[in-house]
Amino acid sequence: MKLKLALLFTIFSYTCIFSQNPEIKQPEFLQYQQSKWVDSIMQDLSPRERIAQLFMIPAYSNRDQTHVNSVLELIEKEKIGGLIFMQGDPESQLKLMNTYQLISEVPLIGATDAEWGLGMRLQNTINFPYEMALGAIQGEDLIFEMGQEIARQLKRVGLHMNFAPVVDVNNNPDNPVINYRSFGEDKMNVVRKGIAYMQGMQSENLMTTAKHFPGHGDTDTDSHYDLPQINHKRTRLDSLEIYPFKKLIEAGITGVMIAHLDIPELDSTGMPSTLSKPIVTELLKNELGFQGLIVTDAMNMKGVTKGNDPGIVDKDAILAGNDLIEFTEDVPKAIDEIEKAIKQGLISQKEIDARCRKILAAKQWVGLDHYQPGKLENLDKEINNGQARLILQKLTEASLTVLKNENQLIPIQKLDQVKMASVSIGVDQKSHFQKSLDWYGKVKHFQLPVDASEKLIDSVKAKLKGYNVNIIGLHDFSIRPQNILKISEELKNFITEMSSEDNTIFAIFKNPYVLNDLENIENSNVLIEAYQDSPLTEEMVAQLIFGGVGAKGRLPVSIGDKFKAGYGLDLEGGLRFQYTVPEAAGMDSEILYKGIDSLVKQAIDARAIPGAQILVAKDEKIVFYKSYGFQSYTDTIAVENEDIYDLASITKISSTLPLVMQLYDEGKFDLNASIDDYLPYFKNSNKEGIPFRQILAHQGRLQPWIPYWKTTLRNNGSFKWNTFQKDSSARFPLKISDDLWLHRNYKKKIYSAIKKIPLEKEAKYKYSGLAFYLLPEIVERLTNESPFEEVLYDRIYNKLGATSLTYNPMEKFPISRIVPTENDFFFRHENIHGNVHDEGAIMMGGVSGNAGLFANANDLAKLMQMYVNMGEYGGERFIETSTLEEFTKAPFPDNDNHRGLGFDKPYLEYKGESSNTAKDASMDSFGHTGFTGTMAWADPETNIVYIFLSNRVLPTRDNTRLYQLNTRTNIQQVIYDAIKK
Known part of the structure; x- marks a missing residue:
């Protein structure tokens, strides 16, 4: 008797020492064990109902009403303490939790296994990286943020406890059940990551459980199917397997989950650790001083059920010292068995009441003392939010x-x-x-x-x-x-x-x-x-x-x-480029996506465009890249991000202009020189002496355009014999359409027409594309290289990796990837698909500085980003910074000319809906628009690139609804609105 009393005193003293150990930060929820709310609940619960609070049963939101009814019955009849949710989806999950809470007299605690977030259990939710990947990350800040976000998501679907983190040290490569669920083999890394994850969740008042105590890492058996055995000495167990749990307990973790393991060194009886008093009570509670919630692993796993009956095994788990029994297979029987154990003196009602109080305290800490049903509105948006996706991307990159x-x-x-x-x-x-x-x-x-x-x-x-x-x-x-x-x-x-x-x-x-x-x-x-x-x-x-x-x-x-x-x-x-989410660049994804989606939908619904491709980049991060609608109004081919569009006049700033700027860097191109300095056959013409600085700024007195194709017509409407033929030949090799082939020397006639056309009377701003027909030949002469497009590919596009930026796309891409443009009923008399829309460009063989380029938004953005970077991209310098600064500023603002050198720029004064850019576009911004319904714009002040590609000319160029809706500039304003101030 004296020996027994002495032993009891020793155990009591040992427990007190640990409970007062200054190294241990006791779980915060314990402060509520004697609260008024807990007292009031306890008073209303019968002894049997207090036992019932110790049980959690599985609940699924993807099963039929029979399952739901079975859960409702246990809540109503037995007054169980909580639910562990398994498969389903967020909306069904929340609806069911609201239903279950409504009929429960005591608020239910909802738990789930969300080791890598809700995606582990619920469809259409985010899967954060597995712990093995997280273990590769240097530092713990991101893991703390992940813990916070997972906690917010669990609470949003009505849950209050996460059976995580896993802090098993995976020192056995053949481990079939932990493995990728572990932070790794380094116990210190496991501790750091485990504490960060736990603290992130608990900072949002979510209950957590370190698992699987006393350590499931060094096994080659899956406890779902059998009882694994760990044969290590106590010194090894203390220094490795148990170590992370000790440290998380010291850090204040709210819960610990017990594994189903046979560990002879800790309990020689062969009893599964879940049912082992030496492990649960003497080791975890008394030696390690843990006072938080002790939770069993699922009580339907073979590691614990093998040789043990439902109900009885749950009672044994309670006797071992567990507080919360998870996945009970027979709740009524389990409660009956515990009542028998109380009568037999194996456990006291006082001990049951203490555990019940602990569970109720946890419920108060998570906010169930002021329970409100979860709201279904905006559920998906709030779970799959931009910040969560940013954390996921950061974690993945860091791993x-x-x-x-x-x-x-x-x-x-x-x-x-x-x-x-x-x-x-x-x-x-x-x-x-x-x-x-x-x-x-x-x-x-x-x-x-x-x-x-x-x-x-x-x-x-x-x-x-x-x-x-x-x-x-x-x-x-x-x-x-x-x-x-x-x-x-x-x-x-x-x-x-x-x-x-x-x-x-x-x-x-x-x-x-x-x-x-x-x-x-x-x-x-x-x-x-x-x-x-x-x-x-x-x-x-x-x-x-x-x-x-x-x-x-x-x-x-x-x-x-x-x-x-x-x-x-x-x-x-x-x-x-990095491809990421808007939040990575300090933007609001909801504003960006909702704003752009609605404006594009408006344009498609109004038949302003059949589809579109839109890209937004900020800080060299592509934060929005999406395709909408269909290639045409009549087909079912959806626009894909890989599809290429006719860029129309964006060609001006995307083909000849970057080469001209390079030649300017090399001292070969002079902005004060004129066309005749580079093309001698322009001497003695009215273009002689007009400096390129004025020409590129569109105030060189050049006419806007020449309808070349109309000059090839006879009075009766047929084409002149020396211009077009119906079949190809050596003299007529340039294909305009299937039955229209152009004379090989017609380019000279285009140049001649440009040379002869009269000038405008005043040197003021008037948009003209004529000089851009000539610039490719000037580039060939100054580089001593030809043909022009190969110079362009070699010097610019190939280095950028802009593989879709091309002339004559039919030579490189299948027709299915090329978006059609206009149904031409006056020149080519066919649907324009695969060839340039611009008549002048097609008569130049598809290669012109004025029009002719095709691209997808991604590749065009690379060029525009190079401009924003003032000439550099991908570790290569293409153009000097000073040159880009020269070409992208407005040289003649005093002449009421807002244009740069080749580039369009914002109007000198904002003109509302009639302006060419959004209100918030900076005066340093620049870009170009295209006749086919395209826009490419860059803003170095905010480091933004914006690409809008469409085929608004389908079925006819007379379709001007895109202009009337002002879709392109309205979307541009959304981009600025999305920047978080």
Whole structure:
């Protein structure tokens, strides 16, 4: 008896010491255990109902009414304490929680497993990275922010507790259940990340649970199916497995979840840890001093149910010291069994009441003492908000781990000097990774499915020899990134062989442990570990390869003898565009998306345009890139971001002008020189002596345009014989339409017409495109290179990686990617599709400085961003800063001329709806619009690039509704409105 009393005194003293341990920050919710609200609830609960508060049952929002009724029955009859929500969707989840709360006399605590956010359980919600990826991140600030955001999202769908974070140390690569759910093998990294995640959630008054105590990392058995055994000595368990839990307890975590494990060193009876009093009470409560909520792992898992009956096993968990029983399979029986245990003296009602008070205190801390039903309005928008998507992108970027980068192959430089190919392994069609690579340059793509034949592999291998950069993505589209490599030996051999090539970039979208199964992978030139496969990780790795983002991740686990935990290389981003969300550039995504969507819808509904493609970039970040509607009013081909549009007059600032500026840098082009200085056949013409400074500013007295095609007509409406023929020949090689071929020398007649046309009377602003017909030849003469378009591609577009910026797109792209323009009933007498809309440009063979360029918004934006950067992009300088400053300012404002040199600029005074730009566009901004319904604009003051592409001339150029609606400039104003002040 004396021995028993002494032992009890020792245990009591030990508990007191720990409960007063200054190192332990006790959970905040405990302050409410004796609150008025808790007291009032306790008074209203019968002893049996107090037991019921200790139980949580599963609830699904994607099941039928039978399931809902079964939950309602347990709430009404047994007055259970809470629900653990599983699969479903946010709206159904919130509706059900509102219903369940309505009929519950005591507010229910709602919990879920949201280790990586609501996406773990609910459809149409955000999946944040798995903990293995988070373990690669340097620093914890982002993880704290993630914790806050996850807490806000859980609370928004009516939940109050997250069964997270996982703080198991994954020191067993073969672990089938923890693995990618762990922060890694370094216990200190696990502690730092676990505390940050926990503190982020708890800062929003969300209950959290560190799991799976006392440590589930070193197992090769899944406790969902059997009882794993851990055979380590106590010193090892204390120093490793238990260590993170000790530190999170000291940091004030609100809950701890008990694992289903057999740990002989802690309990020699073979009892699962969930049912073990030595583990739950003596170790967790008494030794570690934890006073928060102790939660069981799911009580339907084989690790605890094997050999144990429902109800009885729940009672045993209570006797072991658990406070909250999760996923109880038979609640009434479990309560009955606990009532029996009380009568048998195995546990007292006082102990049950204390645990009930603890649960009620948690309910008060999360705000259930002032419960209000959740609102369904704006639910999706508030869950999938821009800030959450920004956090997700930041986390994904920060996790990317570069393990090899020989010769600094990435980010890829000098796009004009590389010939690139990609291979996606594990897919049978073009992967999102490959589509993302296309954002940056020309890449030839191949795919090798998991069952690729040796013949197919050999075929791809042979084709790759023609490229000097090969990008290989190893994909994994399973729901979870398991440490299993499910590819054929032939594919493994292919990877091994390619690892020896000095021009290969490997991107591994899989669990990092699979690297150990890839022979020679550690010797590859570039090796990137992305930890998991999703559209976002594929996008981010593509951006990393081309310098849109950087990498600072470190391996959270060791990969055999190949790489040790903590290894990784730093890579800087910012070389080229980053593709991200508006919040990354200090913009409001709701304002931006809602504003642009509504204005485009208005234009499409009014049949001002059949569709459009719009891009917004700020701070060299593409924050909006979206296509709308259809290519024409009559077809069903939706506009895609890869589709290319006729740019019309945007050609002026996109083709000849950048080359002219380069030549100005080289001292070969003089703004004070005139046309006749470069084209001698203009001497003695009325254009002689007019300086280009005035011509480019549209006050050189040149006529606006010449209807060249009309001069080829006879009085009877037929074409002159020496101009057009119905069939092609050596003399008539230029195709205008299927039955209209132009004379090879007609370009000279165009030049002659420009030479002869009278001048305007006054040197004042009057828009003219005539000089831009001549500039390509001037460029050829000054560079001693031809043809002009090759000069343009070599000097500008190829270096930018602007692969869709092109003349005569039918020579490079399928017709399906080219958006049609006008139905021409007066010149070509056909639907214009694949050829330039401008009559003068088509009569120049499709290549003119006035019109003729086609592009998608993405590639045009690269050129405009180079302008915003004052001549630099992708690590290359194209044009000197001083030159761009000269060309983008208005040289003749005193003459009431707002134009720059080639560039359009805002009116000198804002004229409301009739202005050419938005009210908030700065006076330093510049760009151009196009007749086909296009606009490209840059604002260096706010570092904004705005591209609007449409085909408003379909079916006829007489369709001016786009102008009447002022859609382009109204959208531009939305962009400025979206900038957070």
